[in-house]
Amino acid sequence: MKQYPHPTADQINLTCVLHALSDPVRLNFVRCLAEQLCEQRCGAIPTPVAKSTMSHHIRVLRESGLIRVRTEGTQSLTSLRKDEIEAKFPGLLAAVLEAAKEDEAIIALSEK
Amino acid sequence: MKQYPHPTADQINLTCVLHALSDPVRLNFVRCLAEQLCEQRCGAIPTPVAKSTMSHHIRVLRESGLIRVRTEGTQSLTSLRKDEIEAKFPGLLAAVLEAAKEDEAIIALSEK
DNA sequence: GATATAGTTCGATAGTCATAGAACATTCGA
DNA sequence: TCGAATGTTCTATGACTATCGAACTATATC
Numbered sequence: 001m002k003q004y005p006h007p008t009a010d011q012i013n014l015t016c017v018l019h020a021l022s023d024p025v026r027l028n029f030v031r032c033l034a035e036q037l038c039e040q041r042c043g044a045i046p047t048p049v050a051k052s053t054m055s056h057h058i059r060v061l062r063e064s065g066l067i068r069v070r071t072e073g074t075q076s077l078t079s080l081r082k083d084e085i086e087a088k089f090p091g092l093l094a095a096v097l098e099a100a101k102e103d104e105a106i107i108a109l110s111e112k
Numbered sequence: 113m114k115q116y117p118h119p120t121a122d123q124i125n126l127t128c129v130l131h132a133l134s135d136p137v138r139l140n141f142v143r144c145l146a147e148q149l150c151e152q153r154c155g156a157i158p159t160p161v162a163k164s165t166m167s168h169h170i171r172v173l174r175e176s177g178l179i180r181v182r183t184e185g186t187q188s189l190t191s192l193r194k195d196e197i198e199a200k201f202p203g204l205l206a207a208v209l210e211a212a213k214e215d216e217a218i219i220a221l222s223e224k
Numbered sequence: 225g226a227t228a229t230a231g232t233t234c235g236a237t238a239g240t241c242a243t244a245g246a247a248c249a250t251t252c253g254a
Numbered sequence: 255t256c257g258a259a260t261g262t263t264c265t266a267t268g269a270c271t272a273t274c275g276a277a278c279t280a281t282a283t284c
Contacts, residue, residue: 002232002279002280013215013217014139014208014211014212014215014218015133015134015135015136015139015215015217015218016134018130018131018133018134018139018208019130019131019134021127021130021134022127022128022130022131022133022134023127023271023272024127025272027126027127027130041230042230042231043229043230043231049272049273049274050273050274050275051230051231051232052231052232052233052234052273052274052275052276053272053273053274054231055231055232055233056232056271056272056273057272058231059232060271071230071231071280073229073230073280073281073282074228074229074230074231074279074280074281074282075229075230075231075281076230076231076232088211089207089210089211090207090210090211091203091206091207091210092204092207092208092211094203094207095201095202095203095204095206095207096126096130096204098201098202098203099126099200099201099202099204100126103125103126103127105125105127106126106127114249114250114262135241135242137242153260154260154261155259155260155261161242161243161244162243162244162245163244163260163261163262164243164244164245164246164261164262164263164264165242165243165244166261167261167262167263168241168242168243168262169242170261171262172241183250183260183261185250185251185252185259185260186250186251186252186258186259186260186261187251187259187260187261188260188261188262
């Protein structure tokens with residue numbers, strides 16, 4: 001049961017986080033994660049891209065420090081590192097998520 | 113005296129803004145602008161890149177809606193569209209600027 | 225063991241991006 | 255008018271990126 005490396009809070013970098021959030025597919029994924037209380041299967045979140053592409057995006061999000069990924073059985077469970085990001089960049093994630101709520105282009109993605 | 117097109121508040125897009133902010137050179141530029149009360153000459157802000165590169169970055173920032181650029185004589189004056197961004201994405205710019213203050217990689221750029 | 229499920233990795237591709245130098249445009253001073 | 259100052263545009267380049275399909279890995283189920 002392979003697990004993946006995650007940056008520590010110290011290693012989380014502002015420009016990496018902003019870059020990770022600047023892709024519509026990734027931003028939509030983060031938005032969906034934020035609305036859930038528990039860990040989510042990657043495949044449970046609707047997206048218009050191939051699963052190999054999604055795997056790539058999840059890697060970018062994980063390496064930026066935004067999400068935590070844990071494999072269990074055949075599935076890989078993701079969760080938002082909300083508290084850690086909030087501690088490091090106060091208000092940032094909340095502001096982005098609030099802004100994403102209004103963004104039609106992002107919302108449209110979750111309906112595909 | 114050529115002037116440049118700017119997106120209206122309606123046209124400002126979240127992912128474009130995040131992308132514009134995700135480059136260290138641009139984020140540093142925005143951070144410097146935010147600290148000033150008045151418009152700034154492009155060249156007045158220290159950066160480690162060539163002026164043609166800076167011109168490119170300023171274009172990206174302008175097209176994203178983050179800054180306003182106005183030419184006057186031989187110089188081009190830039191200012192942050194703080195209020196408009198705040199109205200569109202409440203708290204976002206403030207959170208990013210606050211986070212950038214702590215980011216050593218960004219601060220280092222302004223000392224070059 | 226065979227098959228299905230859930231993701232990952234690999235290889236390829238087309239596109240974007242940051243970068244710089246050279247040439248150019250425009251304006252201001254001497 | 256001739257330079258100097260300040261940026262912009264053009265072109266090129268190397269790096270990175272989003273995308274996909276195919277092959278693969280690992281686990282679960284029958």
